[in-house]
Amino acid sequence: MTIRSLAIIGLGLLGGSIGLAVKARAPQIATTGWDRDPAVRARAAERGLVGTVHDTPEAAVADADLVILCVPVGAMGDAARAIAPGLKPDAIISDVGSSKEAVAAALAQALPGACIIPAHPVAGTEQSGPDAGFATLFAGRWCIITPPEGVDPARLEALSDFWTSLGSKVELMDAAHHDLVLAVTSHIPHLIAYTIVGTASDLEDVTQSEVIKYSAGGFRDFTRIAASDPVMWRDVFLTNKGAVLEMLGRFTEDLTALQRAIRSGDGDTLFDLFTRTRAIRRAVIEQGQDDERPDFGRGHGE
Numbered sequence: 536m537t538i539r540s541l542a543i544i545g546l547g548l549l550g551g552s553i554g555l556a557v558k559a560r561a562p563q564i565a566t567t568g569w570d571r572d573p574a575v576r577a578r579a580a581e582r583g584l585v586g587t588v589h590d591t592p593e594a595a596v597a598d599a600d601l602v603i604l605c606v607p608v609g610a611m612g613d614a615a616r617a618i619a620p621g622l623k624p625d626a627i628i629s630d631v632g633s634s635k636e637a638v639a640a641a642l643a644q645a646l647p648g649a650c651i652i653p654a655h656p657v658a659g660t661e662q663s664g665p666d667a668g669f670a671t672l673f674a675g676r677w678c679i680i681t682p683p684e685g686v687d688p689a690r691l692e693a694l695s696d697f698w699t700s701l702g703s704k705v706e707l708m709d710a711a712h713h714d715l716v717l718a719v720t721s722h723i724p725h726l727i728a729y730t731i732v733g734t735a736s737d738l739e740d741v742t743q744s745e746v747i748k749y750s751a752g753g754f755r756d757f758t759r760i761a762a763s764d765p766v767m768w769r770d771v772f773l774t775n776k777g778a779v780l781e782m783l784g785r786f787t788e789d790l791t792a793l794q795r796a797i798r799s800g801d802g803d804t805l806f807d808l809f810t811r812t813r814a815i816r817r818a819v820i821e822q823g824q825d826d827e828r829p830d831f832g833r834g835h836g837e
């Protein structure tokens with residue numbers, strides 16, 4: 536199967552980036568789009584995020600071989616119901632949601648009988664909206680596809696080829712396993728960042744202005760993550776509850792062990808852990824998942 540036309544539903548960071556990446560790397564694919572917010576639709580048209588921005592979801596998907604839902608995970612069911620009347624019977628329906636089991640269930644319920652192949656490009660920034668997207672967001676990043684049992688292999692291959700054409704590396708994974716892995720690598724780190732920034736802003740004996748003034752000590756790296764979209768992240772935690780709570784339990788145990796090591800002056804435990812974690816950072820860089828320059832390549836006035 537060859538994908539000739541793509542409809543993008545939700546024209547924020549992910550939707551806009553897919554549209555721009557297709558324009559740059561796969562211009563033979565015609566793109567259409569729709570967002571529920573008229574102001575977002577107008578801005579998407581101005582920026583040329585897709586070839587045609589439509590005023591209704593049915594019109595946007597009418598010719599699409601592939602539809603990608605790029606809305607918050609809690610809105611996937613509503614978005615799927617909105618496009619249902621306009622879909623071609625053989626269209627592939629996919630998404631970019633950050634949790635996969637709940638989204639797969641919501642889509643299956645909203646679109647019975649449709650060819651649904653959920654996916655999650657593991658690429659993003661802390662920004663959102665129609666001005667946030669850029670064409671290179673997916674280059675060199677993983678896209679995890681979580682195909683349901685019995686999926687049509689030709690359509691799975693077409694979706695996989697689509698992501699590869701945008702520069703992504705594709706991995707297939709079971710949805711439940713995806714949710715566990717992403718709980719550790721993405722969801723818990725966001726929760727920790729939200730907590731640290733929240734705790735710092737609640738302190739009474741250290742002023743807010745001091746927290747901001749001395750933020751280069753580490754705090755500012757958490758503030759980037761904690762500036763992420765509140766709707767998106769609320770929905771991620773509500774839809775990946777089981778895996779997040781399981782990983783949070785482990786994290787809390789490890790934190791308690793560190794607390795004990797600090798209290799009892801057990802420097803060896805601290806040193807051993809900090810040595811292991813340094814090796815993880817090296818592996819992240821070696822696999823091309825981050826910038827190897829110190830301090831994420833910030834210039835420091837050079």
Ligand code: NAP
Nearest residue numbers: 545547548549571572606607608610632633659660663664
């Ligand atoms: P975003 O920039 O906020 O864009 C989402 C857009 O969808 C908004 O314009 C929103 O409009 C619109 N929308 C909400 N409900 C809708 C509905 N029912 N029908 C049509 N449009 C609707 O968010 P994003 O960062 O692109 O995230 C989109 C998805 O990508 C989420 O599922 C997220 O989990 C996933 N994802 C995000 C990242 C990341 O780093 N941001 C990375 C990977 C995957 P309103 O503003 O009116 O709500």
